Every structure is written in structure tokens, then in C-alpha cells.
Amino acid sequence: MQFLERILYSQLKNHLSRSEISLILGPRQAGKTTLMLKLAEELTHQNQTTAFFNLDILEDRQFFQTQHTLLDRVKQIAGNQKTVVFIDEVHRLENAGLFLKGLYDLQSPHKFVVSGSGSLELKANIIEPMTGRKKIFSCLPLSFTEFAANRLVADFEKVSAILKTNPHEERRLVNEYLTYGGYPRVVLSPTHQEKVETLTEIYQSYLERDIELLLKVEKTAAFQNLVKLLANQVGGLVNRAQLSSALGVTQRTVTKYLSLLEKTFVVALVPPFYKSARRELTRSPKVYFLDLGLLHLAQGRLPLAPTAVEGGLFENACFLRLKELDLLEPPHFWRTKTGAEVDFIISSPRTGEAIPIEVKISQKKAETVGKGLISFMKKYHPWQTFIYTREQSEEIEKFGHRIIYLPFSQLPKV
Numbered sequence: 001m002q003f004l005e006r007i008l009y010s011q012l013k014n015h016l017s018r019s020e021i022s023l024i025l026g027p028r029q030a031g032k033t034t035l036m037l038k039l040a041e042e043l044t045h046q047n048q049t050t051a052f053f054n055l056d057i058l059e060d061r062q063f064f065q066t067q068h069t070l071l072d073r074v075k076q077i078a079g080n081q082k083t084v085v086f087i088d089e090v091h092r093l094e095n096a097g098l099f100l101k102g103l104y105d106l107q108s109p110h111k112f113v114v115s116g117s118g119s120l121e122l123k124a125n126i127i128e129p130m131t132g133r134k135k136i137f138s139c140l141p142l143s144f145t146e147f148a149a150n151r152l153v154a155d156f157e158k159v160s161a162i163l164k165t166n167p168h169e170e171r172r173l174v175n176e177y178l179t180y181g182g183y184p185r186v187v188l189s190p191t192h193q194e195k196v197e198t199l200t201e202i203y204q205s206y207l208e209r210d211i212e213l214l215l216k217v218e219k220t221a222a223f224q225n226l227v228k229l230l231a232n233q234v235g236g237l238v239n240r241a242q243l244s245s246a247l248g249v250t251q252r253t254v255t256k257y258l259s260l261l262e263k264t265f266v267v268a269l270v271p272p273f274y275k276s277a278r279r280e281l282t283r284s285p286k287v288y289f290l291d292l293g294l295l296h297l298a299q300g301r302l303p304l305a306p307t308a309v310e311g312g313l314f315e316n317a318c319f320l321r322l323k324e325l326d327l328l329e330p331p332h333f334w335r336t337k338t339g340a341e342v343d344f345i346i347s348s349p350r351t352g353e354a355i356p357i358e359v360k361i362s363q364k365k366a367e368t369v370g371k372g373l374i375s376f377m378k379k380y381h382p383w384q385t386f387i388y389t390r391e392q393s394e395e396i397e398k399f400g401h402r403i404i405y406l407p408f409s410q411l412p413k414v
Helices: 007-015 032-045 058-064 067-078 096-105 120-130 144-152 156-164 167-180 184-188 192-214 220-231 240-247 251-263 277-281 292-298 311-322 371-380
Strands: 021-026 049-054 083-088 111-117 134-138 267-270 286-289 332-335 341-347 354-359 384-389 394-398 401-407
Touching: 007 021, 007 032, 007 134, 021 032, 021 096, 021 120, 032 049, 032 083, 032 111, 049 058, 049 067, 058 067, 067 083, 067 096, 096 111, 096 120, 120 134, 144 156, 144 167, 144 311, 156 167, 167 292, 167 311, 184 192, 192 220, 192 292, 220 240, 220 251, 220 286, 220 292, 240 251, 251 267, 286 292, 286 311, 292 311, 311 341, 311 354, 332 371, 341 371, 354 371, 371 384
Parallel strands: 021 111, 021 134, 049 083, 083 111, 354 384, 384 401
Antiparallel strands: 267 286, 332 341, 341 354, 394 401
16 A cells, blocks of 8 residues: 555654554554554665564464564564564454563563554553553544645645645645545545545444454444444533433443443543543543544445535544644533533643634634633633634734634644
């Protein structure tokens, strides 16, 4: 498959000098194997010794009977050379976390780069035993910056400047990303029909293979209906009692399924913003999908040209933009008992200050500011406020506060 430039690629290269295991987690077909193969190829060209194992291949599994069996095989491949050892699909290995923990504790000279899907087994059997022995890298579908950089054949840091001076190209790329999302195979598919077919295959494979076979969900129909319900209330509060009633399952089952959706990188649950952590933990989260193409399918409709993008979809897209920022903690949202709401609250990585970000799909005069945003500004007095729009770019001052209208193609400077 053609290699798409990823921000994660340089991060992985920079971590090769560290002794910790580089652990790449992400959904199927998000590009984990492609990243590892590309890195192995580059290292080989630099005359560095590598060994590659794929645990989807039965012949490779025979070398994982014990840690010493694997190290003996690496020695057969590379002699006594220090080697970068790639292990793909590690969740296929029983007790994978304990195996990798023991491998690390043997203090071999080799560097291990490991990938796996976000299955429940992976979370339970790998992450906990490896405390202090690994660094986790998330490999999700392409972000908008990555998508645009590949389309423009440009460096990541130059994308914003290029789009700012080319509104036609900006509109075309935003529309494509909002329509099809960022799965690599979908991005590389040349036609609308092929993109839709690829998305459909990824979505059905997730429900039929990951959920029914790998995760062993008992009531698969209820699980699939939960995905659809969440997709059709994206950006809304997750009410477990209502979902339980609608699906005919217990709230405990709903909670379990929500956890599975998070751990398999399908949705993200965004918590509310409160000064009191105790209050925050008792409040309902909002739900967003981690790929816009899958969101379309989960809503029960094929991706179409976004002549009229709905507010929920655009809000979801803006959430994915905010995930690109180097934040100390993930985005939150703010809602009062009286119903005043701000879509997102992020903490500045420089100052720790709460920064409100509202999403407006329709173009409005810059002087128009929602009541929820006004309420937040009066209570918390942020030094800057952002309103995400499709294309509008403007800056005003309201009630003594700086308000920046930001087009989707740009990231807020926080």
C-alpha cells in the first residue's frame, strides 16, 4: 500500500533510542502495520539490523513460546547485532502483557516496536503488566492536518498557511474530509464508489470480526443498535438509563458496551468541565466518533457530498481537530443546570487556563455570541475564546474578552 505521511512516524523514530517498548495501539486498518514496515525499510536502508514478526502468521507464532525462543530467533536473523525487533498484531499472543514484561526485564540489547488492536484483551493483558516499561503511541485514522498534508504534498507545519491563501483548495479538502474521514485505505481510494465500499468493509469487519469474534459480545444486535443510537445523537449527552430502556439491556451492559467502543477506538466519551472533580465524575459525558466516515455509516447513510453539513457532524469534526493539539488533558464540555452550554473547554498547555471553544456550522455576524458562551466568559474570564466555523475568520472583542472566529482548516493557538 502507498505510504501516507503520518505525524506518528517521526515520533516513533525519535523513540527508537529509548529502551522502553514502543507500543502502537489503534483500530484495524488505521495504518499500524504500514508504519512499522516503512520504519523497518528505512532502518534497513540505513544499514541497521531489523527483525519483523507478524502474529497473524502462524509460522511467526512458533517463535513466541518463550522469551528466550524469540531472542534465539532474533540471534539467528541478526547474529549478535543490536536489532530493532518489530512485533505486529501482538494481541494474538496469549498473556501478551506478561510476555512483553518478561522480554523487557531480560534487558536484551534489542529495541522492541510492538503493535496491536484496541481489543479488551489488549487493554487488560498488555498495558497493566507493562507499567514503566512502555510508551504508548496512538495510531488513529488520519487527522485533518495529516490528510491535507498528503493531498497537498506539503510538510505538516505548512498546511495551515497553504490553505489560508487558497480558499478553493481549502473548501475542497474540508469537504472531502468531512465526507469520508481519514482511514488510510479510504483516503487512497480514487473514486467515491471505492471509498464507500472500503468504508463499508471496515465498518462491517469491526462489527462482525472484532465484536462478535474477538470481544465475544453476547448480544451483538444490542451492541450494533447502540452504535447506531450513539451515532444519531453525536455531540449529545450519554444517558445510560435511556439507552438501557431503548436497547432492552441493563445499564451495566450499556456501560460495558460503551467501554468496548472506547477501547476499540470507535468513540470517545467527553467529560464535563467542573472545578470539582467529584461532581465531574458523577455527570454524563458527551459522545463523539473517532472517524467521520464510520460516523456516516453508523447513522445509517452512505457518505454524500456535504452540501449541507449537519451541526452534529461538524461538531464531531471539530472535536477531532482539537485532539490534534498537544493538550495536557483531553477536551471537556461545559453545561449548567439552567442549560447554558459551551461545546468544548480545553486547558492551555502553556498556562493551564480553561479556554472555551464553541462550534457554529452556520455563518453568522461576528457580533453574535451565544448565551452559553457569554455565561462561561462572565464566570471564568478566559483571556481568549474561539468559535469554530466552516470558513469564517475574524476577531472581535466582546464584554472585554477576545473572541476569535476560526475556520475549520486552522487550529487554535493555545
